[in-house]
Amino acid sequence: MRLNPAVARGAFRNVWVVAEVLSGHIQPVTHELVGAARALADVRGSEVWAIVLGSGVAGQTGGLIACGCDAVIVVDDPAFAAFNDEAAARTLVQLIDKYRPESVLCGATTCGRALIPRVAVLADCGLTADCTGLAIDPDNGDLLQTRPAFGGNIMATIRCSNHRPQLATVRPRVMKALDADPRRTGRVIREPLTPDPSDALKRVIEVFHSTETAVNLGDASFIISGGRGLKGPEGFNLLRQLASRVGGAVGASRAAVDAGWIPYAHQVGQTGQTVQSKVYMACAISGQIQHLVGMQSCDLIIALDKNPDTPMMQIADIAIVGDLFEILPELIRQIPAT
Amino acid sequence: MRIVVCIKQVPATNDASIDPETKRIVREGVKAILNPFDTYAVEEGVLLRERFGGEVVVLSMGPPKAEAVLREAVSQGADRAILLSHRAFGGSDTWATSYALACAIRKLGGADLVICGKQAVDGDTAQVGPGIAAHLGWPQATHVMQVRSATPETLVAVRMHEDGYDVCELTLPAVITVVKDINSPRVPTLRGRLASQKMEIPVWTPEMIGADTAKIGLDGSPTRVVKTEPPPPRNKASRRITGSPDVCAAELLHELRTRSLV
Numbered sequence: 001m002r003l004n005p006a007v008a009r010g011a012f013r014n015v016w017v018v019a020e021v022l023s024g025h026i027q028p029v030t031h032e033l034v035g036a037a038r039a040l041a042d043v044r045g046s047e048v049w050a051i052v053l054g055s056g057v058a059g060q061t062g063g064l065i066a067c068g069c070d071a072v073i074v075v076d077d078p079a080f081a082a083f084n085d086e087a088a089a090r091t092l093v094q095l096i097d098k099y100r101p102e103s104v105l106c107g108a109t110t111c112g113r114a115l116i117p118r119v120a121v122l123a124d125c126g127l128t129a130d131c132t133g134l135a136i137d138p139d140n141g142d143l144l145q146t147r148p149a150f151g152g153n154i155m156a157t158i159r160c161s162n163h164r165p166q167l168a169t170v171r172p173r174v175m176k177a178l179d180a181d182p183r184r185t186g187r188v189i190r191e192p193l194t195p196d197p198s199d200a201l202k203r204v205i206e207v208f209h210s211t212e213t214a215v216n217l218g219d220a221s222f223i224i225s226g227g228r229g230l231k232g233p234e235g236f237n238l239l240r241q242l243a244s245r246v247g248g249a250v251g252a253s254r255a256a257v258d259a260g261w262i263p264y265a266h267q268v269g270q271t272g273q274t275v276q277s278k279v280y281m282a283c284a285i286s287g288q289i290q291h292l293v294g295m296q297s298c299d300l301i302i303a304l305d306k307n308p309d310t311p312m313m314q315i316a317d318i319a320i321v322g323d324l325f326e327i328l329p330e331l332i333r334q335i336p337a338t
Numbered sequence: 339m340r341i342v343v344c345i346k347q348v349p350a351t352n353d354a355s356i357d358p359e360t361k362r363i364v365r366e367g368v369k370a371i372l373n374p375f376d377t378y379a380v381e382e383g384v385l386l387r388e389r390f391g392g393e394v395v396v397l398s399m400g401p402p403k404a405e406a407v408l409r410e411a412v413s414q415g416a417d418r419a420i421l422l423s424h425r426a427f428g429g430s431d432t433w434a435t436s437y438a439l440a441c442a443i444r445k446l447g448g449a450d451l452v453i454c455g456k457q458a459v460d461g462d463t464a465q466v467g468p469g470i471a472a473h474l475g476w477p478q479a480t481h482v483m484q485v486r487s488a489t490p491e492t493l494v495a496v497r498m499h500e501d502g503y504d505v506c507e508l509t510l511p512a513v514i515t516v517v518k519d520i521n522s523p524r525v526p527t528l529r530g531r532l533a534s535q536k537m538e539i540p541v542w543t544p545e546m547i548g549a550d551t552a553k554i555g556l557d558g559s560p561t562r563v564v565k566t567e568p569p570p571p572r573n574k575a576s577r578r579i580t581g582s583p584d585v586c587a588a589e590l591l592h593e594l595r596t597r598s599l600v
Contacts, residue, residue, distance in 0.1 A: 002560075022499075082506075083497075083499075083504065085478055085479075109500060110480065110497070110498065110500060111499070113465070113468075114478065114480040114481070117464075117465035117467075117468035117469045117472070118469070118472040120432075120433060120465070120560075121437075121468075121469050121472035126559075126560030127433070127560075127561070129462065129463035129465055144564075149460065149461055149462060150349075151462075152569060154569075155570075156565070156566045157565035157566070158562065158563055158564065159562050159564045160561050161562065163560040201476075201477040201508065201512075202479075202509065203506065203507055204504050204505065204506045205494070205505050205507055206505040207504040207505075208503050208505075209502040278599060279599055308578075315576075317576055318577045318579060318593055319577070319578050319579070320578075320580075320586050320590060321579070322583060326583040327583045329583075330584050331587040331590065331591065333587075334584075335600060
């Protein structure tokens with residue numbers, strides 16, 4: 001709501017994380033956001049709360065507390081068995097009204113990006129989409145929300161000084177989860193779902209989880225990615241062979257996907273997936289900004305290119321100057337098959 | 339069936355510049371196009387009208403030159419177009435934009451369905467569609483990849499998710515946002531183009547749509563862009579490996595093994 005003499009900034013406290021629940025399970029992005037929220041709350045001397053709207057989720061609060069939450073609000077109701085934008089938004093607005101958080105974070109997933117704009121309107125709050133950086137003003141609690149726009153060519157920082165709470169969706173796999181500490185303690189608060197006549201206006205009649213999208217680059221610890229320099233779909237066979245030797249996954253630049261050499265599910269970057277693997281090996285990927293924003297938080301970046309001066313070769317931790325068609329077969333030969 | 343399709347004019351390239359005062363994107367002097375996702379929204383509206391009759395109204399908020407994208411949508415098959423344009427709308431964030439569009443939809447006498455593209459390629463927020471739904475109090479389905487069936491009262495939408503899809507039945511009126519998989523937009527006919535050039539496009543002001551001026555424009559926007567900058571450079575003191583293929587491969591493997599990564 002808009003701050004005014006009757007609604008003071010100081011009435012809002014704590015950082016909330018709206019859990020991402022898919023088929024009854026809390027998703028990793030939630031733990032990442034709890035990690036980010038912990039850092040923000042510590043600056044403000046406040047608490048981290050997770051809000052779990054789901055069906056059969058009551059048993060999963062321990063993991064959230066172990067990774068940094070001080071409190072977890074659970075609304076466990078069959079209405080949340082599938083993603084229910086309207087009921088979830090209404091419930092969040094009621095909880096915001098009751099408990100008055102200072103900031104609310106949610107994963108920038110298809111669900112989060114549908115849900116939180118609805119909350120922002122109903123609760124009269126500012127919302128920043130798809131943040132990749134978060135900081136907090138220690139004095140007044142203003143979130144400094146950084147996000148890429150224009151395909152990553154511009155980083156904008158957004159502040160929302162006159163409204164509370166401040167809402168942000170945060171890109172998955174950018175923030176880091178804390179290590180779980182089972183000794184941590186926290187409170188669990190049960191809240192009911194308040195039914196509403198409008199619930200009859202939408203019902204989910206089928207849910208399909210694909211195993212096909214198990215290209216899941218998000219979970220891979222070693223990614224070998226290829227770009228235009230692979231020269232064709234056959235080039236990806238080398239990457240697949242290397243990936244199978246190191247237990248990795250294959251990624252691709254937009255140029256390679258647009259050329260039809262490999263399906264879109266492999267695409268890394270602003271319009272593809274954001275990845276945060278331990279190793280990211282870019283083979284003949286020049287490193288346009290729209291690709292870099294999707295992989296630059298990987299731990300170790302290796303670039304392999306004939307051209308030593310590409311942006312990717314500049315940002316890499318290890319830059320190998322050479323022909324991938326000569327070096328990759330040699331690498332595959334030198335790594336024993338397991 | 340009255341279908342309102344909300345569309346946006348966006349810069350043709352991602353080489354954006356920023357107004358130092360408002361910190362918002364400079365749109366003058368940059369070639370502008372119809373947001374690519376919105377062409378799919380227009381096509382879906384036209385497809386539904388062809389089945390159920392009624393009209394497709396395209397609606398945009400922007401400077402006067404944004405009427406170009408409305409004409410484009412008309413050439414693609416929309417029946418009429420309305421532009422929300424007034425200095426007081428300037429600087430609106432997604433909250434204020436969705437409020438203004440919702441006011442205009444009410445002023446039209448409502449709609450059975452509102453269709454938006456998944457997101458605009460300049461801001462990439464994807465927030466205006468759900469925002470309109472919230473302002474109108476209607477149900478919503480985002481990332482719609484297929485309209486599986488529809489009647490004048492209901493619509494069954496297939497929503498894309500990261501790990502698959504789900505199917506939901508919406509009671510109309512409702513708002514959907516669509517992804518590129520949903521259809522293949524038609525190429526405008528010459529006749530359509532000519533008709534679109536002649537069409538009168540009414541320009542609506544905040545007063546005409548009954549908008550509360552405290553809720554539009556920069557002042558009505560909860561968010562403020564306080565800084566814009568190029569992304570941080572990531573120049574590192576990187577380790578360079580050169581030499582014959584077997585030497586390069588061996589040195590890389592050594593680096594990986596010392597880090598216990600293979």
